[in-house]
């Protein structure tokens with residue numbers, strides 16, 4: 001195969017390889033995704049964002065463009081809040097969308113986006129839903145948490161001690177009866193009424209410097225714990241800061257940066273050697 005166009009970008013240091021593939025002709029196998037995301041064998045990233053027309057995938061979406069998101073281990077996930085900002089900026093800068101407001105298709109549903117003049121992006125994240133409580137074992141101790149569905153599954157644990165000290169090198173253990181498809185786990189400190197600190201261990205990736213859906217889950221969980229239906233909060237993650245709102249209708253928005261760092265061509269011979 002000839003070389004394959006790629007871009008590398010990140011949203012608050014949650015990094016992605018973008019593969020423009022309007023007609024859906026790339027055979028994006030789990031092995032290829034894992035190799036691309038490997039920081040020694042490939043380009044290195046937390047995930048892959050394939051830019052494909054919804055019609056080419058026969059996706060259940062009214063949006064013209066569909067974010068086909070894959071985790072670094074090759075698994076498929078429903079939604080990526082940091083990825084969708086990078087995806088939206090790409091669509092505008094490449095002229096595929098006129099902007100500044102349009103919708104992006106995802107497996108969690110269509111997501112309205114607005115690309116701002118400063119190139120930050122606001123995404124309508126749907127309605128985060130608290131589905132119950134559960135526990136996780138992390139860094140040698142059991143913690144309790146709030147389960148939140150943001151299109152993908154999350155368990156949010158609010159801790160009194162500083163989350164920056166947690167050892168997340170080992171994946172936290174969780175109840176697979178509650179989360180049969182796996183779960184993203186957020187550890188949160190309340191720094192003020194409208195400020196959270198968060199670290200995350202992502203399903204299919206490991207610890208990442210940020211998780212957009214995770215920040216929405218964290219704000220929804222903390223609002224729930226204090227008995228509020230709506231509110232807003234900044235969330236500090238190792239990769240920066242984002243802003244989350246939950247409106248009176250239950251709908252959430254996420255605002256944060258979208259950054260491109262490189263573009264180029266994957267070697268066709270390398271791609272062909274992986275199936």
Ligand SMILES: N[C@@H](CCC[C@H](N)C(=O)O)C(=O)O
Pocket residue numbers: 014047071076077078079080081082083152153184202203204205208210211212213214
């Ligand atoms: N980093 C993402 C979430 C990516 C998907 C997640 N790992 C999952 O498997 O659900 C974000 O910014 O939301």
